[in-house]
Amino acid sequence: MTDQIIIEAPKSDPLPLIFDSPHSGARYPDDFDHVLDRALLRRSEDAFIDELYDHVPDQGATLLHALFPRCYIDPNRGLLDIDPAMIDGGWPGESTPSFKLDNGVGLIWRQVKTYGRIYDRLLSQQEVQSRIDCCWQPYHSALSGLFEHFHAKHGFIYHVDCHSMPEWGDETTEDGVTRRADFVLGDRDGTTCEKGFSELIAKTLRDEGYSVLFNEPYKGVELVQRYSDPAANRYSIQIEINRVLYMDEDKITRNERFDALKQSLRKMTQVIADYVSERVV
Numbered sequence: 001m002t003d004q005i006i007i008e009a010p011k012s013d014p015l016p017l018i019f020d021s022p023h024s025g026a027r028y029p030d031d032f033d034h035v036l037d038r039a040l041l042r043r044s045e046d047a048f049i050d051e052l053y054d055h056v057p058d059q060g061a062t063l064l065h066a067l068f069p070r071c072y073i074d075p076n077r078g079l080l081d082i083d084p085a086m087i088d089g090g091w092p093g094e095s096t097p098s099f100k101l102d103n104g105v106g107l108i109w110r111q112v113k114t115y116g117r118i119y120d121r122l123l124s125q126q127e128v129q130s131r132i133d134c135c136w137q138p139y140h141s142a143l144s145g146l147f148e149h150f151h152a153k154h155g156f157i158y159h160v161d162c163h164s165m166p167e168w169g170d171e172t173t174e175d176g177v178t179r180r181a182d183f184v185l186g187d188r189d190g191t192t193c194e195k196g197f198s199e200l201i202a203k204t205l206r207d208e209g210y211s212v213l214f215n216e217p218y219k220g221v222e223l224v225q226r227y228s229d230p231a232a233n234r235y236s237i238q239i240e241i242n243r244v245l246y247m248d249e250d251k252i253t254r255n256e257r258f259d260a261l262k263q264s265l266r267k268m269t270q271v272i273a274d275y276v277s278e279r280v281v
């Protein structure tokens with residue numbers, strides 16, 4: 001455990017079920033040294049997602065969440081998603097081009113949407129490495145440790161990667177200027193999760209009156225890809241919630257729909273916990 005992540009243990013019999021919230025962190029480190037206005041920088045947060053899922057330890061699940069902001073370093077990116085042009089002297093390690101990197105949202109973000117650049121300087125190799133060591137690595141060590149612990153004990157593990165998305169896409173996102181569904185479930189086109197589990201989540205949400213799409217526009221990124229392996233009974237799914245369902249995106253405050261959404265999520269996570277519980281022998 002470091003001061004950059006929190007693991008909330010189950011309050012009842014632990015199930016092989018992990019929820020993680022990698023993007024709700026809002027503790028901005030003193031050494032961030034950004035020029036973009038903090039209010040605009042905060043648009044990158046999946047604000048309140050840790051709070052919307054804070055009941056899951058009561059249902060037997062473990063909740064992991066980051067305290068650092070994702071625009072400082074993004075745990076939902078791989079260590080190769082790094083832009084050498086942002087770093088003084090380049091990056092001594094490997095990097096691979098990607099859509100996310102081209103749009104300034106790799107491991108270390110270059111910009112937030114179209115609001116402007118985060119830095120007016122190059123970052124040092126040392127500060128990038130320090131962000132990896134202090135934030136990215138502890139997050140991944142914690143998640144990987146939880147996977148191993150529960151998989152060793154039960155022979156299977158379910159992981160729900162929890163996010164939120166702006167109501168509208170824009171020119172920096174895969175979907176362009178489009179209004180999003182209420183929920184988008186990402187299983188990388190059926191490769192990271194068990195179909196019955198994904199469909200159960202979709203049905204529960206639709207029964208609550210929400211629109212649900214699979215993999216459009218978000219398929220899931222590093223966190224569902226890195227640890228899942230359905231052939232070995234390791235299942236990961238990403239859930240994106242449309243922010244209009246619970247917050248004012250400009251003010252970053254809860255809106256009048258927050259409590260109703262929280263109630264629906266509580267139902268959904270109970271259905272998930274029951275499903276996992278039935279598989280435990």
Ligand SMILES: [Zn+2]
Pocket residue numbers: 023046162163164
């Ligand atoms: Zn997110």
